[in-house]
Amino acid sequence: MAVTKSLAKFLTSQGLLLILFSLAVFASFRYETFLTPLNLMNIMRQNSMLAIVALGMTVVILSGGIDLSVGALVALGGVVAAMLAGQGSFVAIIGGIASTTLLGVVNGLLVSRARLQPFVVTLFTASAARGLALSITEERSIAVPSAASGLVWLGRGFIGSIPVPVLIVALLYFATWFMLHRSRLGLHTFRYR
Numbered sequence: 442m443a444v445t446k447s448l449a450k451f452l453t454s455q456g457l458l459l460i461l462f463s464l465a466v467f468a469s470f471r472y473e474t475f476l477t478p479l480n481l482m483n484i485m486r487q488n489s490m491l492a493i494v495a496l497g498m499t500v501v502i503l504s505g506g507i508d509l510s511v512g513a514l515v516a517l518g519g520v521v522a523a524m525l526a527g528q529g530s531f532v533a534i535i536g537g538i539a540s541t542t543l544l545g546v547v548n549g550l551l552v553s554r555a556r557l558q559p560f561v562v563t564l565f566t567a568s569a570a571r572g573l574a575l576s577i578t579e580e581r582s583i584a585v586p587s588a589a590s591g592l593v594w595l596g597r598g599f600i601g602s603i604p605v606p607v608l609i610v611a612l613l614y615f616a617t618w619f620m621l622h623r624s625r626l627g628l629h630t631f632r633y634r
Contacts, residue, residue, distance in 0.1 A: 485604065485606075489606035489610045513566070514545070518538065527586050
């Protein structure tokens with residue numbers, strides 16, 4: 442009985458990690474190049490944006506909220522950054538961040554001040570941001586000019602043998618861990634669960 446409870450507790454807390462590990466073991470036997478350093482770095486680089494979004498969503502969920510607009514906001518921020526890339530990397534990065542921050546503030550005000558349901562507000566924002574991104578681009582990809590080499594470096598560059606996006610994710614994860622476990626804001630975030 443005690444073993445069953447311990448196993449159930451382990452699967453509840455670590456089940457997803459166990460599934461991920463099982464998939465990695467399967468892939469390493471199925472594909473001989475899966476466990477090569479180049480492939481593992483490539484997987485981490487390609488999933489870095491998803492990891493950053495997941496990090497933000499973790500904080501939102503820990504505070505008892507929900508945000509359905511994150512994917513569409515990432516797309517819109519990328520479109521704005523790509524469109525401003527001709528004016529330099531700094532302008533492109535600030536423009537992308539500012540556009541998504543503005544919509545995030547609108548979400549926050551509608552939820553906290555107007556007392557609208559987060560599900561409804563962020564679903565609307567997701568639709569609006571996705572539509573705006575498609576409208577601005579006319580459903581075409583946008584080429585980033587060479588003038589924005591810093592922007593390209595953030596997405597595809599390396600420091601030593603480690604991709605820059607992987608380093609950014611690692612720094613953000615450490616900063617979020619520190620905020621959640623060592624700051625007053627983190628204590629308040631867990632308190633609202």
